[in-house]
Amino acid sequence: MAGNKAVVYSKPGSVEIRDTDYPELVLKDGPGVNPLNVGRKCEHGVILKVVTTNICGSDQHMVRGRTTAPSGLILGHEITGEVIEVGRDVEFIKKGDLVSVPFNIACGRCRSCRERNTNVCLNVNPDRPGSAYGYVDMGGWVGGQSEYVMVPYADFQLLKFPDKEKAMEKILDLTMLSDIFPTGYHGAVSAGVRPGSTVYVAGAGPVGLAAAHSAQLLGAAVVIVGDLNAERLAQAKSFGCETVNLRENADLAGQIDQILGSPEVDSAIDCVGFEAHGHGKAHGETPATVLNSIMEVTRAGGSLGIPGLYVTGDPGAVDEDSKIGTLKIRFGLGWAKSHTFVTGQTPVMKYNRDLMMAILSGKAQIAKAVNATLISLAEAPQAYQEFDRGVSRKFVIDPHGLVK
Known part of the structure; x- marks a missing residue:
């Protein structure tokens, strides 16, 4: 054998x-x-x-x-x-x-x-x-x-x-x-990306890059990718994405405003998941950062695709709630803006x-x-x-x- x-x-x-x-x-x-x-x-x-x-x-x-x-x-x-x-x-x-x-x-x-x-x-x-x-x-x-x-x-x-x-x-x-290609594509489809859309992708790892490329295939007018890692942002820029470095500048909405002339996008995709970090040079792990930030920068009536992984058991989490997947999400903000959320495996x-x-x-x-x-x-x-x-x-x- x-x-x-x-x-x-x-x-x-x-x-x-x-x-x-x-x-x-x-x-x-x-x-x-x-x-x-x-x-x-x-x-x-x-x-x-x-x-x-x-x-x-x-x-x-x-x-x-x-x-x-x-x-x-x-x-x-x-x-x-x-x-x-x-x-x-x-x-x-x-x-x-x-x-x-x-x-x-x-x-x-x-x-x-x-x-x-x-x-x-x-x-x-x-x-x-x-x-x-x-x-x-x-x-x-x-x-x-x-x-x-x-x-x-x-x-x-x-x-x-x-x-x-x-x-x-x-x-x-x-x-x-x-x-990763179907996962990134599912994130973009779930976020309602269509021809002429403006899209924010949180995370420039492989799934985030796949989501950005998928948004381009779906006809997005502008795809903005955010991350703390300059090397990964350079990779996103290499195939035509706009980028925001959240280590150097914690103001996500302000950076989007500089690119689009508006602090909001039509759609957003979370490709980070439960090990998310806060923004800025002194960032630490804050698991709800990405979910809250994409609600902030997505227009009213917009959609959020969430292919990023979230778990029910995380022994290394920063607090007891996060260890069982309970995160401090501003759900009221998403409700007020009539956001659509799509989560789960692709x-x-x-x-x-x-x-x-x-x-x-x-x-x-x-x-x-x-x-x-x-x-x-x-x-x-x-x-x-x-x-x-x-x-x-x-x-x-x-x-x-x-x-x-």
Whole structure:
């Protein structure tokens, strides 16, 4: 039987490359696996040889020790791979297919899936609606920052690339379809971005950059990206965004006014989440900062897309309320301005096919926007450290050296 190396969370601040079990079409017991999911048979699934798998900011929350993730958890929910084994009940996906895997695991059978809300599938996580690979409290499905991975419900979930050779030519773009491109796009759609819109994106990490590029694809007139990190803001500026440096100038509304001639935008997108920091040179962690600031700068009747991650358990939070996800949000301000809020995991399958076509046709340049950077599996621990320091790169792991 073949081996399987994987990126494993060991302790706060540390990941390791370990030899792990080669996947089978069954969910076995292991770190983070819900007892009610142990032994779950997956003849509707496939085994993938991982072609690319990306490091995500959501992974960093676990690695920093800001969740209840257990030691030994195999990481990775952004997966693109080649099908090498097909379960008995798989009808349409074939060996040799090159596919993108939506990060949300979905059965295709429940009410949520039938209504295209695959982000809150009712059948894959005994704890709550919704699941993902290699993520805390998501049912225990094994992550894909590895050489091989098992993917359930293959016929329903997998997005097959129509031409394998052409797909490999654009694999650094197509690898973003598993999460950050649909997530950024969902943030922009949820915020009501349309031709001629003015848009504020909070956060210039990979999801924020994906949201900014998505807003451009949707026809926004002006996209403004805010962050505390000058390197990441430079990356946003590189593809035509306006930027505001909130470390140098804490007055967000004033900076927007200088750009637009008005202190408000039509739409805003939170791509930061629960580890948000206050603005200014002496900033500290204040989890509600972004949510309150985007309500302040979004016009009355506007919409707020919130793809940034918020959790119900944060052992490293700054106060007791924040440890259970209770934040001091100025909800009265949002109510008074008749804001629409859209939160939660992105239903990747709503968007990934259209975004694939945008990539293949040359309309979308997502790898350039997020500064995709190819690394080997062995380089993943160092990449996690660099990403945590705020480097403006989207690290793409190539476990088998298949990407030219």
